[in-house]
Amino acid sequence: MGLFRKTPEEKAAVAELRAADAALHANQRRETAAGITDETPEYQRLNTAANEAAGRVSWWHGGTKRGH
Numbered sequence: 001m002g003l004f005r006k007t008p009e010e011k012a013a014v015a016e017l018r019a020a021d022a023a024l025h026a027n028q029r030r031e032t033a034a035g036i037t038d039e040t041p042e043y044q045r046l047n048t049a050a051n052e053a054a055g056r057v058s059w060w061h062g063g064t065k066r067g068h
Contacts, residue, residue, distance in 0.1 A: 006061065013056040017063055020050040 057063025
């Protein structure tokens with residue numbers, strides 16, 4: 001595909017990354033509102049999921065994957 005075009009797999013990976021980030025940030029807001037300042041198991045689980053999703057998305061599209 002072209003430089004700015006995404007394959008269906010890339011589109012799915014980007015959507016997964018956005019959903020993982022949204023879940024992580026929603027959890028962060030809930031924990032902050034509850035006065036929790038330590039990393040909870042739920043935060044760690046969501047953070048790991050977001051990091052794994054970012055590894056499948058190129059840095060150009062907001063992830064951490066380098067190269068082809």
